[in-house]
Amino acid sequence: MAAVTWRVVRRWCPSLPQVFRFPVAQVHLGRPKMRASQQDFENAVNQVKLLKKDPGNQVKLQLYALYKQATDGPCNVSKPGVFDLVNKAKWEAWNALGSLPKETARQNYVDLVSSLSPSSEASNQGKSGADVKVQESKDIVVTSEDGITKIMFNRPPKKNAITFQMYQDIILALKNASTDNSAITVFTGAGDYYCSGNDLTNFTSASGGMEKAAEGGAVLLREFVNSFIDFPKPLVAVVNGPAVGISVTLLGLFDAVYASDKATFHTPFSHLGQSPEACSSYTFPKIMGSAKATEMLLFGKKLTAREACAQGLVTEVFPDSTFKKEIWTRLKAYAKLPPNSMRISKQLIRKNEKEKLHAVNAEECSTLKERWLSEECINAIMSFLSRKSKL
Numbered sequence: 001m002a003a004v005t006w007r008v009v010r011r012w013c014p015s016l017p018q019v020f021r022f023p024v025a026q027v028h029l030g031r032p033k034m035r036a037s038q039q040d041f042e043n044a045v046n047q048v049k050l051l052k053k054d055p056g057n058q059v060k061l062q063l064y065a066l067y068k069q070a071t072d073g074p075c076n077v078s079k080p081g082v083f084d085l086v087n088k089a090k091w092e093a094w095n096a097l098g099s100l101p102k103e104t105a106r107q108n109y110v111d112l113v114s115s116l117s118p119s120s121e122a123s124n125q126g127k128s129g130a131d132v133k134v135q136e137s138k139d140i141v142v143t144s145e146d147g148i149t150k151i152m153f154n155r156p157p158k159k160n161a162i163t164f165q166m167y168q169d170i171i172l173a174l175k176n177a178s179t180d181n182s183a184i185t186v187f188t189g190a191g192d193y194y195c196s197g198n199d200l201t202n203f204t205s206a207s208g209g210m211e212k213a214a215e216g217g218a219v220l221l222r223e224f225v226n227s228f229i230d231f232p233k234p235l236v237a238v239v240n241g242p243a244v245g246i247s248v249t250l251l252g253l254f255d256a257v258y259a260s261d262k263a264t265f266h267t268p269f270s271h272l273g274q275s276p277e278a279c280s281s282y283t284f285p286k287i288m289g290s291a292k293a294t295e296m297l298l299f300g301k302k303l304t305a306r307e308a309c310a311q312g313l314v315t316e317v318f319p320d321s322t323f324k325k326e327i328w329t330r331l332k333a334y335a336k337l338p339p340n341s342m343r344i345s346k347q348l349i350r351k352n353e354k355e356k357l358h359a360v361n362a363e364e365c366s367t368l369k370e371r372w373l374s375e376e377c378i379n380a381i382m383s384f385l386s387r388k389s390k391l
């Protein structure tokens, strides 16, 4: 099997990978699908041989890398010489998958092949006997175009507040984006808000009581933030409007943040009887100095986009009238840069911080678990729900 894939890739990949455009593909995420079986994987390998349309060198390299990871595990061969262009590109694609587990690589391979041949997914599911209906998530929309995977908060009637389901959808979207063929990943919001933060009904509407909800919430939050800490490609926020709570604190883990001049940045944790999350107790003082971080995280001072830019939380601010046009033009150009180079540079920048970020995340989550059960927090949430308070 390996020889077949090797031949296919070699035939398809005669030169160094160029930057290829990938067709528009909209992927709705929902509950994770059943894990791909060995049979699904072998079906997908055969499916690749039958593809009528050349999917482009980037996809072929990704297929090669996932195949090797799924069958041999992490890259265990020495790097080809600098002039062995094809094998070096293949080695780099495989090596970039790091310690991705074999089962995950197998699943990602099957998903990637499914996305190349829309009819194959249904037939794969039929063969494995898994008649699982993938629940579509309307609240997180993931699209891929021009080398950019876009993850959009899509719940405008609730100002894009994040439900428990949306946290899970985002974890899955980031997992898929980390091995898809895009060069960069972008978060943005639908409607007038970027995101109003955690959905304040998450805990009150959870079955099984507050204690159980707080326990589960802390585990989910930790996994959610970890997926941002570990995300291997450039991660960009396109902040189209006001951002609140966790949608602001997460920005400290992004590689670039572009904002409309209509955006605001608000972390009202004390007003809500809560404490900072998403590593902001570490990243914010580092980014803006402890005095300015204190104003935001302890006193809930809301920043305009220009103030956030002056503090280093935002990369650049654009007039709202031209924001979308200007930013997507720029991002499409960035997405044409060599993806491996960007990924490796990000790895160098993030490497020395990772351990610290994971430790901070763990501590913030266990602190929050206690906070969510506190009287201060419960009263603040009840007050919002009974419409006595608004930010």
Ligand SMILES: CCCCC/C=C/CC(=O)SCCNC(=O)CCNC(=O)[C@H](O)C(C)(C)COP(=O)(O)OP(=O)(O)OC[C@H]1O[C@@H](n2cnc3c(N)ncnc32)[C@H](O)[C@@H]1OP(=O)(O)O
Binding pocket: 157, 158, 159, 161, 162, 164, 167, 196, 197, 198, 199, 200, 201, 202, 217, 218, 220, 221, 244, 245, 246, 247, 268, 269, 272, 274, 277, 384, 389, 390, 391
């Ligand atoms: C796994 C768990 C992890 C948990 C991680 C913890 C993170 C901490 C945080 O994120 S703290 C931040 C939480 N967010 C807030 O406190 C914002 C609360 N919302 C508001 O104050 C206001 O709604 C507003 C300022 C965002 C917008 O005000 P506006 O007057 O413009 O609009 P409405 O208030 O009428 O809102 C429209 C509808 O949207 C609902 N809504 C808005 N935000 C939230 C939210 N965060 N949670 C739940 N619902 C929200 C609002 O209730 C309205 O709904 P309705 O039309 O049905 O009344």
